Amino acid sequence: MDHRPPHPSHRHVGEPRLPLPAVPFALIAVVTVVDVLAPPDVHLGPFLVAAPAITASFAGPRMTGFVGAVAVLAQVAVAVTRTTATDLNHTFQIIALVLISAFVTFFAHLREVHEKQLVQLRSVAEAAQEVVLRPLRDRMGPLRLASVYLAAEAEAQIGGDLYAATRTRHGTRLIIGDVRGKGLEAVGDAALVLGAFRAAAHQEADLPTLVAHLEAAVAADPDGTGEASGEPGEAFTTAAVVDIPDQEMTVRLISCGHPPPLLLRGGRVVPLEVDHPAPPLGLTQFVDTGFAPQSFSFEPGDVILLYTDGVIEARDAEGAFYPLPERAADWPDDGPDALLRHLRADLLAHSPGGSLGDDAAMVAIERVTGRP
16 A cells, blocks of 8 residues: 555646636736727726736746736737827836736746745655655565555655564564654654664564664764753654564564554454553653563454554544544454555544644554465
């Protein structure tokens, strides 16, 4: 399942919709005809400035300048028909129309430059997403996986939510997390956690050692100055790290301040609450605690749903939170892909206008019978 948020295909910069170019020319024609037929003391020429102004709202500078030139020619034609082109009133109307047309053409140019910059930024964001938040494989050992990422902002491709999976000699390890904050700093922190996980997940002998490695990566000073970066406790990451052995029907979980995964089994939804959760990564220096994994049964046909708090904190129009366990129980029992398609559509329908208040990520893991 594609983990990237869907977004509409981008229109070419300055490309108008098909019906729109006719509007300013129709306006010029109507104003010109009515102005010619109007009584001598009625002058409609100032209305011609609306033509290039309207054009600038949907077209580029070339089209805007062309419409402005046509409007000026129309004003000259009106002046010649009604009096002369050198009539003082018409002369000032023509000069004003030229200046305003040049003005809106310049702003159409600025808008086109800005749109090109946005297109470039989107391309960079998409490239960064492919590097930082790599798609999960559909099959890893005896597991089937699916993932989805929903960005809170329409133009955003990735924020502080993260997930990854890697194979070890004895099973599969996964992480899902949520970095405090938003923007580029959150993306950088997410990349730090994911890089540490990918580097150590297949090397560390046990789950507590792996999580301790992640904690060290988050708490380390990125500038190498030996001092904590920023204010104490300012940067942290909630995370759930799971280890799923191939030969044992269990899942081992360490929760670092993250919402509990859900186990879907036979139409029932069971939260995997650990007895001794650890603080979020980056905050263990303030709490004397260890990283103790807890085991839960995970049998063939079971599905584990990992998610970030952007899912359960999504509100409807009345302010009610999204009831994930209830909605997950309505899942059509047809694999992890079907589960995430169901939850994604339902979550967006729950949120007003399909707009989430925070980024949301989900990973579904199903244990199938036997190894592939």
